[in-house]
Amino acid sequence: xxxxxxxxxxxxxxxxxxxxxxxxxxxxxxxxxxxxxxxxxxxxxxxxxxxxxxxxxxxxxxxxxxxxxxxxxxxxxxxxxxxxxxxxxxxxxxxxxxxxxxxxxxxxxxxxxxxxxxxxxxxxxxxxxxxxxxxxxxxxxxxxxxxxxxxxxxxxxxxxxxxxxxxxxxxxxxxxxxxxxxxxxxxx
Numbered sequence: 001x002x003x004x005x006x007x008x009x010x011x012x013x014x015x016x017x018x019x020x021x022x023x024x025x026x027x028x029x030x031x032x033x034x035x036x037x038x039x040x041x042x043x044x045x046x047x048x049x050x051x052x053x054x055x056x057x058x059x060x061x062x063x064x065x066x067x068x069x070x071x072x073x074x075x076x077x078x079x080x081x082x083x084x085x086x087x088x089x090x091x092x093x094x095x096x097x098x099x100x101x102x103x104x105x106x107x108x109x110x111x112x113x114x115x116x117x118x119x120x121x122x123x124x125x126x127x128x129x130x131x132x133x134x135x136x137x138x139x140x141x142x143x144x145x146x147x148x149x150x151x152x153x154x155x156x157x158x159x160x161x162x163x164x165x166x167x168x169x170x171x172x173x174x175x176x177x178x179x180x181x182x183x184x185x186x187x188x
Contacts, residue, residue, distance in 0.1 A: 001105070004159035006040050012101065012159075019045060020097045030151075036113050038153035045157045046111065048095040049136060051150035052183055053082040055090045066186045074185075082148045084119075084140040092136045093183045095151065099131040102165040108134070108157045118142035121155045128162075129169025132180040 004012075013022040023039035026046070038046045054074040056064070062073035074091070084090045100106060105128055110121035122137040136154060140146040148154065171178055176187045 001160045001162050003043050004104075004161050006042055008161070009040055009045055009159060016099065016101065018099050018101065021095070036111065036149060036152040036154070041156060043158060045096075045159075046153040047108070047134070047155055047157055048151055049092045049138075049148060049154040050095045050133075051078055051080055053077045053079070053090050053092045053148070054183060055082070055084060056088060067188060069186045071185065080150045082150070084138065084146045084148060086140060086143045086145060088140050090138045090140075090148070091183055091185075092138060092148070092154075094134045094136065097131070097133055098126055100126045100128060100170075101161075102128045102169050103162045104128055105160050105162070106157050107160070108155050110155050111153055114148075114154060117146060119146055119148070123155060123157075126157070127170040127175070128166045129171035130175060130178060131171070132178065133182070135177075135180070135183055 010024050012018045025039050026037050026041055027039045028034065028037045038048045054076050056073055057075050062070040064073060082090060082092070106126040108123035110119065114121060118141045120139040120141055122139070123134055126134065138148060177184055
């Protein structure tokens, strides 16, 4: 496997619509204001977070159980800014839709601007053959409320290309999060 460059990302996105909407450069300003950057970077793509968030709450005394997930443990928010309470956690979805080639695997890491504020972004790998909007797991590790800005960069996706296609793609296995169009909660 080898890491893919900005040229590779641009070519794949223009020919195969690997990322939609796709921005072929790094965007740092919108409407004359500085923003948290998004778009193509040297060896990756900086993704944006949409305005759809779900924040964990303990109001109902729910237990987080991946086998029997209780939706009462979440509060839905649709806004241009999401404030995550201290030492809390939110789920969100990307603005970008992905179509990952059958010989590519991605790893996603948080952007340094948020990391330096104690915000940890966790995203599971985009497996070969997977497509959909990515669900983002965002942790506020600080003892203070933390702001997340919709429509701006939140994490960077790194693309790794294998020399050959894998035997069993995510699509071929009928992966449970394949072609997710919304913020999908844990499934068995």
